[in-house]
Amino acid sequence: MKAGVGIDERLGLSLDQQRTLVQEAARLGYTSLWTPASATGRSAFFTCGQWWQATTAVVPEGLSVGISVVPFPAWSVPTLAAEAATLSAFTSGQHILGIGLGGYPSEAFRQPLGLDLVPPLRLTREYLAATRDLLHGQKVTLDGQAVRLHGLQLGLAAPPTPVYLAAMGPQILRLAGAQADGVTPNWSSPEQIVWLREQVAEGARQAGREPGSVPFAQYIRVCIDDDADAARRAFVANMLGYAMARPGQPTDRGYRAHFGRMGFEEVLGDLEARRQAGAKMDELVDRVPPELALRVGYFGTPDGAAAALRELSRGLDEAMVRLISVRRGDLDGCLAAIGACQPSGWLLSD
Numbered sequence: 485m486k487a488g489v490g491i492d493e494r495l496g497l498s499l500d501q502q503r504t505l506v507q508e509a510a511r512l513g514y515t516s517l518w519t520p521a522s523a524t525g526r527s528a529f530f531t532c533g534q535w536w537q538a539t540t541a542v543v544p545e546g547l548s549v550g551i552s553v554v555p556f557p558a559w560s561v562p563t564l565a566a567e568a569a570t571l572s573a574f575t576s577g578q579h580i581l582g583i584g585l586g587g588y589p590s591e592a593f594r595q596p597l598g599l600d601l602v603p604p605l606r607l608t609r610e611y612l613a614a615t616r617d618l619l620h621g622q623k624v625t626l627d628g629q630a631v632r633l634h635g636l637q638l639g640l641a642a643p644p645t646p647v648y649l650a651a652m653g654p655q656i657l658r659l660a661g662a663q664a665d666g667v668t669p670n671w672s673s674p675e676q677i678v679w680l681r682e683q684v685a686e687g688a689r690q691a692g693r694e695p696g697s698v699p700f701a702q703y704i705r706v707c708i709d710d711d712a713d714a715a716r717r718a719f720v721a722n723m724l725g726y727a728m729a730r731p732g733q734p735t736d737r738g739y740r741a742h743f744g745r746m747g748f749e750e751v752l753g754d755l756e757a758r759r760q761a762g763a764k765m766d767e768l769v770d771r772v773p774p775e776l777a778l779r780v781g782y783f784g785t786p787d788g789a790a791a792a793l794r795e796l797s798r799g800l801d802e803a804m805v806r807l808i809s810v811r812r813g814d815l816d817g818c819l820a821a822i823g824a825c826q827p828s829g830w831l832l833s834d
Contacts, residue, residue, distance in 0.1 A: 485797065485800060485801060485802065485803060485831060486515050486516060486701075486801065486802040486803075487513070487514050487515060487516075487802070487803055487804075487805070487827035487831050488514055488515065488516030488517060488518050488547075488548075488550070488701075488802060488803070488804035488805070489505075489506070489509045489514050489516075489517055489518070489804065489805050489806075489807070489822055490517075490518045490519065490520075490552070490703045490804040490805060490806030490807065491505065491506070491517065491518070491519055491535075491807060491818075492519055492520050492806075492807075493525065493526065494722075494808075494809075494812075495807060495809050495812065495813075495814075495818060496809075496812030496813040496814075497813060497815060497818065498813075499531075499534060501813070501815045501818075502531070502534070502535065503534065503535070503538040504815060504819075505815065505818055505819060505822070506535045506538050506539055506547070507538055507539060507541060507542050508819055508822060508823075509539075509547070509822055510539040510542035510543045510547055511542055512822060512823065512826040512827070513826060513827045513828055514547065514805075514822070514826075514827060515547060515548065515827075516547055516548040516549070516550060516580075516802065516804065517532070517535045517536075517539070517547050517548070517549050517550070518549075518550045518551070518552050518701075518703070518804045518806075519531055519532065519535075519550075519551060519552075520551070520552060520553065521551050521553065521554040521555065522555070523555050523558035523586070523597065524558075527567075528551045528554065529551070529567045529568070529570070529571045532549035532550075532551065532571055532575075532579065533549075533571055533574055533575070535547070535549055536548075536549045536574070536575045536578060536579075545576070545578070546575060546576075546578055547578070548575075548578040548579070548580065549571070549575060549578060549579055549580075550579070550580035550581075550582060550648075550701070550804075551580070551581055551582050552582035552648065552650070552668045552701070552703065552804070553582035553583055553584035553586075553648075553650045553668060554581065554582065554583050554584070555584060555585065555586025555587065555588070555593075556583040556584065556585070556586070556611050556615070557585065557586065557588040557593075557594075557597070557599055557607065557611075558586070558597055558599075561611060561614045561615050561618065561631055561633065562618070562633070562636060562638075564581075564583075564615060565614075565615050565618040565619055565638060566638060566639075566640070568581040568615075568619055568645045569618075569619060569638055569640055569642040569645060570640065570642070571645075572619075572642045572643050572644075572645045573640060573641070573642035573643070576643065577642075577643030577644075579645055580645070580646045580648055580665075580666070580701075581615075581619065581645050581646070581647050581648070582647075582648040582649070582650060582666075582668045582701075583611070583612065583615065583647060583648070583649060583650065584649070584650025584651075584668070585604055585607075585608060585650070588604060588607070589601055589602075589604050590733070602629055602630040603629075604656075605655050605656060605659065606628075606629055606630065607629075607630045608649070608656060608659060609659055609663070610626060610628035610629065610630050610631040611630065611631055612647065612649060612659070612663050612664060613626065613631075613663060614626050614631050614633055615647055616647040616663065616664070616665065618636070618637070618638050619638075619642075619644060619645040619647060620644045620645075621637075621638070621644065622637070623635055623636065623637040624636050624637070646665035646666060647664060647665050647666075648664060648665060648666035648667060648668045648701060649663075649664040649666075649667055649668070650667075650668050650669070650670065651664075651667050651668075651669060651680075651684075652669055652670065652672070652680070652738075652739070652742045653737075653738075653741070653742070654683050657680055657683035657684050657687065658683055658684070658686055658687030658690070659687060660684055660687060660698060661683070661684035661685060661686065661687025661688035661689075661690075661691065661693070661695075661698055662687040662688065662690060662691035662693070663691070664698060665698075665699075666698060666699040666700070666701055666801075667680075667684055667698055667699070667700055667701075668700075668701050668702060668703075669700065669702050670702065670703060670726075670739075671703075671705070671723070671726055671727070671739065671742065671743070671780050671781075672702060672742075672746070672780065673746050673779040673780050673796075674795065674796060674797075674798040674799055675746075675779075676742075676745065676746050677700065677702075677798070677799035677800065678799060679745075680700070681700065681799065684698050684700075699801035699802065700799065700800050700801050700802070701800065701801060701802035701803075701804065702800055702802075702803065702804065703804045703806035704781055704782070704793060704796045704797065704803050704804065704805055704806060705719065705722065705723070705780070705781035705782075705806045705808055706719075706781060706782045706783070706789060706792075706793075706805055706806065706807065706808065706821060706825060707719040707722075707781075707782075707783040707807075707808040707809065707810065708782075708783070708784065708785070708786050708789055708817075708820065708821040708824050708825070709785070709809075709810045709817065710785060710786075711810065712783070712784045712785050714810045715783040715784055715785075715810060716774060716777075716783045716784070717766075717769050717770075718783070718808055718809070718810045719777065719781060719782075719783035719808055720769045720772050720777050720783075721765060721769050722808050723772075723777060723780065723781070724755070724765070724768060724769065724772070726739045726743075727739055727740065727743040727748060727752055728740070728752055728755060728756055728759070728768075729752075729756060731759075731760070735752075735753075735756075740752065746779065746780070747776070747779070748776065751771070751772060751773065751776060754771065755768045755771060755772070758771070778792070780796075781796065782796065783808075786820065786821075786823075786824035787824075789821075789824040789825050789829075789830075790824070790825070790829035790830040791830070793805070793825055793829075793830040794830040797830065797831075805821075805822065805825045807821055807822070809821075
């Protein structure tokens with residue numbers, strides 16, 4: 485198993501602070517750095533390039549850098565593939581591209597970007613196939629519903645870039661097994677990973693691939709602070725931003741369905757009803773049983789982190805310690821967190 489660190493803009497760290505953090509991650513024995521991407525925020529490719537270059541001062545080849553994930557409907561296939569290939573060339577092949585649907589197909593996601601509605605599974609299948617082929621140096625012709633390319637090939641030489649697919653539902657998990665270089669689930673308990681792997685293995689078998697050949701890389705959220713209650717509140721608030729269905733959205737799809745399958749259904753239904761009646765987030769956070777939230781991550785003081793990660797990383801090929809902080813811009817807190825989670829304390833041997 486590999487161990488990485490996940491860093492995002494919510495931490496409120498400057499680029500200089502991020503460089504300090506990733507260099508310390510290299511010293512502590514982590515082997516990869518990961519960040520999510522947004523449709524309109526700072527370029528994750530630029531950020532990853534900065535991180536890789538900073539870590540070469542500690543590890544000559546630099547740590548590998550991954551994006552988990554790019555909301556791909558906001559990008560054209562050629563543009564995204566060219567950006568990923570450029571980063572792979574810059575890092576001498578130390579880049580993994582993760583792609584996912586993001587907020588698609590919701591109107592709130594599509595309307596500002598002017599995106600047509602295409603069945604999400606079809607869109608993902610076409611986009612994944614075209615992007616992966618381009619990033620493996622192939623010339624692509626595809627006349628699909630969402631992706632239409634005719635004899636296109638990237639105009640730069642770069643090492644092949646693995647393309648991982650964000651997947652949690654049965655159909656897209658089987659698609660990942662059939663076509664992707666890896667899969668990046670999210671917010672999944674070790675027990676849920678078993679089920680996810682079964683779906684991916686089935687897709688691989690149907691495509692003539694080895695059932696266990698598709699690696700799993702997942703963020704494990706941690707919020708570590710000497711104030712254990714503050715850590716709990718920050719962690720649960722972050723989690724509910726994913727787990728609760730937004731008003732008017734269905735509860736049988738996406739993250740809401742995913743959390744429901746893991747035993748959160750009753751709690752989430754209660755929280756959504758209370759929100760509808762006017763309850764604020766602080767009240768909702770306090771109604772989540774701590775033992776339930778601890779199924780999908782860790783919050784608390786530093787001394788409990790290693791044991792939690794040892795359990796939460798079961799079934800993964802790469803576990804990325806995704807940092808949540810109580811206070812924005814708290815570099816010292818982030819450094820303490822990656823120290824408490826350093827791989828030597830919990831990493832499972834092969």
